[in-house]
Amino acid sequence: MARYLVTGGCGFIGSHLVERLLAAGHEVTVLDDLSTGKSENLPEAAALIYGDVSDPQAMAEAMAGQDGCFHLAAIASVERSREDWARTHQVNLGGTINVFDAARHVAEQPIPVVYASSAALYGDNPAVPLSESSEPRPLTAYCVDKLACEHYARVADRIHGVPVTGFRLFNVYGPRQHPASPYSGVISLFASRILRGEPVTVFGDGELVRDFVYVGDVIQYLTAAMAQPMPGAQVFNVCTGTATSVNQLARLTAELLEKETAVTSAPPPPEGDIRVSVGDPRRLMAEFGFACDTSLRDGLRKTLKWLKTQTP
Numbered sequence: 001m002a003r004y005l006v007t008g009g010c011g012f013i014g015s016h017l018v019e020r021l022l023a024a025g026h027e028v029t030v031l032d033d034l035s036t037g038k039s040e041n042l043p044e045a046a047a048l049i050y051g052d053v054s055d056p057q058a059m060a061e062a063m064a065g066q067d068g069c070f071h072l073a074a075i076a077s078v079e080r081s082r083e084d085w086a087r088t089h090q091v092n093l094g095g096t097i098n099v100f101d102a103a104r105h106v107a108e109q110p111i112p113v114v115y116a117s118s119a120a121l122y123g124d125n126p127a128v129p130l131s132e133s134s135e136p137r138p139l140t141a142y143c144v145d146k147l148a149c150e151h152y153a154r155v156a157d158r159i160h161g162v163p164v165t166g167f168r169l170f171n172v173y174g175p176r177q178h179p180a181s182p183y184s185g186v187i188s189l190f191a192s193r194i195l196r197g198e199p200v201t202v203f204g205d206g207e208l209v210r211d212f213v214y215v216g217d218v219i220q221y222l223t224a225a226m227a228q229p230m231p232g233a234q235v236f237n238v239c240t241g242t243a244t245s246v247n248q249l250a251r252l253t254a255e256l257l258e259k260e261t262a263v264t265s266a267p268p269p270p271e272g273d274i275r276v277s278v279g280d281p282r283r284l285m286a287e288f289g290f291a292c293d294t295s296l297r298d299g300l301r302k303t304l305k306w307l308k309t310q311t312p
């Protein structure tokens with residue numbers, strides 16, 4: 001049994017991680033400012049500190065007595081990073097540096113950190129599939145900050161001896177996902193419209209292609225990396241390698257909800273959108289020995305079951 005700090009533990013991915021850690025018998029403290037997360041996402045057995053990762057003092061205090069830190073807190077919104085550039089930078093990069101810094105000071109030996117990076121940092125690199133050695137081409141402030149977190153992770157490792165592992169998450173979906181999430185909020189939006197008998201709206205021709213990963217599959221890598229910290233500030237794609245278009249997603253969602261749906265088209269968002277984002281999971285599988293094996297159909301079924309309990 002260990003004591004872990006989870007930043008952003010009241011959010012979508014964080015709350016699933018907290019559940020898994022508690023089920024394995026660990027003690028969990030969450031640091032969250034509840035900006036997008038909800039305290040009701042958190043099991044009672046977890047302790048909640050209401051605080052801000054961009055505050056170094058709050059970060060250092062939360063880290064005291066911990067054996068490791070999972071860092072998931074971020075303003076995970078490309079739109080917010082456009083509207084409020086300075087603040088998102090303060091949280092997404094500044095907060096991450098605070099985490100690494102607190103991890104080096106908290107005990108005699110630095111404690112391990114596992115953090116969420118993002119596949120969004122590949123930007124408009126058209127390679128299919130995208131591997132960890134594909135060139136990052138970040139297009140937005142959010143993506144630049146995520147890439148910078150990886151560079152600072154190497155500093156944390158090389159200069160300060162903090163064992164750090166990063167995961168470039170692709171489009172994670174599942175129960176408790178945020179409808180406003182740029183990654184998989186589309187599933188919530190489609191489902192609620194289909195359930196209300198309204199048409200779904202896709203950007204452009206709806207042939208944007210994504211690599212959807214079930215949240216339960218993501219958690220297993222985070223916990224495995226914490227259990228066996230590795231040197232070198234390594235980063236891994238977390239993806240299935242399977243391409244799904246937004247049109248396919250709309251059809252599958254309607255099929256699983258046993259409803260008919262019409263599809264209407266809207267102009268793409270102002271920052272443009274990446275047409276194809278599909279990851280190469282081979283390095284992940286070689287290191288950890290298991291794949292993201294929940295099929296989109298099964299994962300979507302679980303997600304829709306939860307969404308139905310949320311939709312009036």
Ligand SMILES: NC(=O)c1ccc[n+]([C@@H]2O[C@H](COP(=O)([O-])OP(=O)(O)OC[C@H]3O[C@@H](n4cnc5c(N)ncnc54)[C@H](O)[C@@H]3O)[C@@H](O)[C@H]2O)c1
Binds near residue numbers: 011073117
């Ligand atoms: N969902 C995805 O598909 C996806 C893909 C790639 C990367 N990520 C990354 O994974 C992590 C978790 O994402 P998520 O989808 O669960 O998002 P989320 O918004 O549900 O969770 C983020 C959590 O961080 C908290 N938070 C935000 N700012 C904070 C601050 N200043 N101090 C303390 N807490 C703060 C929020 O309240 C929330 O609980 C993020 O780092 C995100 O960038 C997610």
